[in-house]
Amino acid sequence: MSATLQLYILCYNRAELARQAIQSALAQTEKRFQLVISDNSTDGKTKAMVEAEFPHVDYRFRDPHLKALDHFNLCLAEATADHVCLFHDDDLLAPRYVERVLAAVARHPGVAAIGVNAWIAEEGRPERLSFSTRGAEHPVRDAAQLASHYFARYQIGIAPFPGYVYARASVDGLRFDPAEGKYSDVMWLLRVVERGGMVWVVEPLMTYRLHAANDSRQESIGDRLRLMAYFKRHEPIVGGNLLEDFRFFVYKKALELDRARLRTLPPTRRETMMGYLKRYRCRRMGRFDQHLALLRRTRLRIAQRLGGSS
Secondary structure, eight states: OOOOOOEEEEEEOHHHHHHHHHHHHHSOOOSOOOEEEOOOOOSSSHHHHHHHTTTSHHHHEEESSHHHHHHHHHHHHHSSSSSEEEEESEEEEEETTTHHHHHHHHHHHSSSEEEEEEEEETTOOOEEBOOOSSSSEEESSSSHHHHHHHHSHHHHHHHOGGOOEEETTHHHHOOOOOGGGGGGGHHHHHHHHTHHHEEEEEEEEEEEOOOOOOOGGGOHHHHHHHHHHHHHHHHHHHHHHHHHHHHHHHHHHHHHHHHHTOOOSSSHHHHHHHHHHHHHHHHHHHHHHHHHHHHHHHHHHHHHHHHHHH
């Protein structure tokens, strides 16, 4: 029996973008999936649009309005198919998204999640791939590898969060934790990958649109510190090297913000952070994983250039 898939499009006060996302879902070459519109809007525009233009689609209006992570959790709790995707209303699905994802599920029946590559669309910049690697698929074995793709140096990039398809049996009992803040999606994925690994499809199967209202554009030093505390608690899983890399990232961003505000950090804390950055830059030169990752990235770029010139 083939796997079943529920594709949720999570909406919030972006009726025009939601229309485009719904149209991209209805244009799939593979029709063996259930489309669910989960509308968490407060302005009524998405509701009116869906009722007028897509009356045949499974539409669920959330009243009362939910916080974003509570909305994710409700959709996970409602899902009944073998696999579920929590897609966002401001992104677009490529026509072969469902076809390729279900094919990947068939090839990897025990995997916890399937991620996909994406074209990153940002106004004023050329489109670029979310991650770059050779081959048709990229396996992600565990939390250490996944975390490194997010925060270690010289990495291939990441599969965008909205494009993931989860095996419902693998994520049974897992929920997003609002206390984890901005990086709750990363922490969620770190828990998911430990349930059975992931596979990323290298073909770009969605368009991830960056704009001023993206949640990903809004973060704080506090968000980063919460994630660093998570890495400290789970150091045996994510590894000490990743913790070092992320601490460097956090301190560097904090000092950049400090300079922009004409120094609001206490002098002792500023000196501590600056001392760590200096020591880190020296230590990383002796780390094998840094050199290996840089070598892999260099080889990939050479292969891409040779391929583009052939």
